[in-house]
Amino acid sequence: MSVRESGFFEAGTVSEAAEERNAAEVELVSGLLKSEARAWRTFRERYDRLIHRCIAKVVRRFSRIVSDDDVQEIYSNVYVLLLANDMVKLRSWSPALGSRLSTWLGMITIHAAYDYLRQRRREPKKEDLSFAFDLASNLPDPYETAALAQRANITARTLEAFSERDRTFATLYFGEGMTPDEIAERMNISVKTVYTKKHKIQARLESVLAAEAQAA
Numbered sequence: 001m002s003v004r005e006s007g008f009f010e011a012g013t014v015s016e017a018a019e020e021r022n023a024a025e026v027e028l029v030s031g032l033l034k035s036e037a038r039a040w041r042t043f044r045e046r047y048d049r050l051i052h053r054c055i056a057k058v059v060r061r062f063s064r065i066v067s068d069d070d071v072q073e074i075y076s077n078v079y080v081l082l083l084a085n086d087m088v089k090l091r092s093w094s095p096a097l098g099s100r101l102s103t104w105l106g107m108i109t110i111h112a113a114y115d116y117l118r119q120r121r122r123e124p125k126k127e128d129l130s131f132a133f134d135l136a137s138n139l140p141d142p143y144e145t146a147a148l149a150q151r152a153n154i155t156a157r158t159l160e161a162f163s164e165r166d167r168t169f170a171t172l173y174f175g176e177g178m179t180p181d182e183i184a185e186r187m188n189i190s191v192k193t194v195y196t197k198k199h200k201i202q203a204r205l206e207s208v209l210a211a212e213a214q215a216a
Contacts, residue, residue, distance in 0.1 A: 022095040029101065033087055047105055051078055054106050058113035066117075074116045076202065078109050080174040083159060085167075115177045158205055169197055 028046075031039025055074050059066040082090045093104050159170060165187075172178045172186060173194075180194040189197075 021100070025101040026095060029090065029093060032082075032090060047102065050102055050106055051075060051109050054109040055113050058110055058117070062117070070116070070120075073202070074109075074113050076205070077116060077174055078112050080159075080170065080205075081108065081112055081177075084174050085171040111177070119179065162201075166197070166201060170201060173198055 028039055028042060032043060052071075052075065055071055055078075059071060059074070089108070093101060097104065159167060162170065169183065169187065172183050178186070180191045180198075183189075183194050184191045187194075
């Protein structure tokens with residue numbers, strides 16, 4: 001086999017591998033959009049570690065003022081962001097965008113972390129997001145517990161039970177990342193009410209998750 005022929009073979013192999021990877025990611029996202037429990041389990045096994053690492057990358061410079069509760073809240077915000085408004089954010093991903101699902105998810109997580117810090121009136125300087133390309137991992141998250149096993153599906157069901165106004169609030173706050181001031185103006189409520197409603201919604205989600213974990 002000539003060097004040129006060998007080069008064609010290697011290029012073809014890489015292309016085939018990329019196509020197989022894209023097909024697998026498209027199949028996984030399709031399952032997520034159908035709320036298939038197996039797809040969400042696979043998603044967590046493949047990407048929870050990535051999500052945690054991306055969050056840690058952003059908040060590590062603020063270790064004195066960012067608590068474990070803040071990290072957990074950012075983590076929850078990522079899932080709410082993916083699930084809000086009929087999973088419109090998740091539906092926006094496509095291999096045609098030119099990035100892997102892991103890279104796209106890494107950037108979503110990073111932006112969610114910065115949005116959270118801005119909402120806490122911290123204004124960190126954004127870093128280069130290119131490192132997200134190197135964070136993909138197929139290893140299960142070692143910190144995953146039984147309480148998180150069905151977190152995504154439970155969150156989705158809970159959001160469906162919200163009133164239309166609360167779903168609108170969740171979409172604006174978690175889905176579109178609007179600031180409390182913007183939400184207050186859009187919904188004609190006070191900024192204090194925005195924070196109160198946000199904490200009530202998160203408390204409701206955590207209560208449902210805790211109840212499901214005890215029943216499991």
